[in-house]
Amino acid sequence: MAVGKRRFQAEDWLALGLKELSARGPEAIKLAPICAAAGLTRGSFYYHFNDHDAFLVGMAETWLETQTTNVAAILKGLRDPDVQAETLTDAAMSIDYKLELGIRELARRNGDVADVVKRADNMRLSVLMDLYAARFDLERPEAWDMAHLEYAAFAGLILIDPEMSEERQRDLAARFDLIMRTFFATRDLETDA
Template identity: 30%
Template structure:
């Protein structure tokens, strides 16, 4: 990236997502990120006032990506049942080719010690819960606890578990209506 290519804010955010997923929040500092991008810390500070400003931008980017993915899945499905199933699966097991698939567990871990990350995770979870609840209601399941169970299972499953446990859970819930 260094040399004649001028870095953009998005380049730094992408590098931050990769670093967070691979090494945790301690890697979210100007010097290691600059090294990873083959540039200097000066480029970092050209784009961000300081490391906390970078953290805030990174958290906002993750939140925006998570919400976009949520609504894209819900809107693209042919039926409410398929939307519910795909959305739950996307949370539990994002596409293997998604470059930021490992970011969510790292963001959740970071949220244990970082207020901004904690707030963003809570907002993303609230949006997911709202959509799951609405989809369940549209297919005739009105118990809001079921939405919480589906979200909790999706969040708690290891990334890309064997089989299709999330799909099975959603199918079970739908069979009970």
């Protein structure tokens, strides 16, 4: 009996879609190009997805899980805020900037994908807020503001330099963290005086 090739599953389509989105942008995940990239027919595509929008939402949900939900769960399991911050920095370094840009472009074009991206942004901001509150003993409103500032810096880096090396990302993350720690340490000294 011959061993057959494993059948292409929905998760294979989604992984391919995310890979193509990162490498070639939103045009690469239209139906004809994605089927060509898979070497499969439209029938195979429609066997797994009701329509192209369902595929796009599935891609966004996969991105949300791998780039946000899983990271938040790991951080929740850590107790030391400084270890959480280091772990979050490591996770941020592994994010594919081109994929982030591609997902956000899809969100601009598709309201259902935009809803998923909004959930990711809110979850990321919430994680950052909790981290600021724990690390610097901040009340929630101030921690929320600091989370927005850091997330805006992160998003801005993606926009201005999606090809940035991990070494450069780490250098900037370390500088940003030093600025935050210095600011709050100085402020605490002023408050104590």
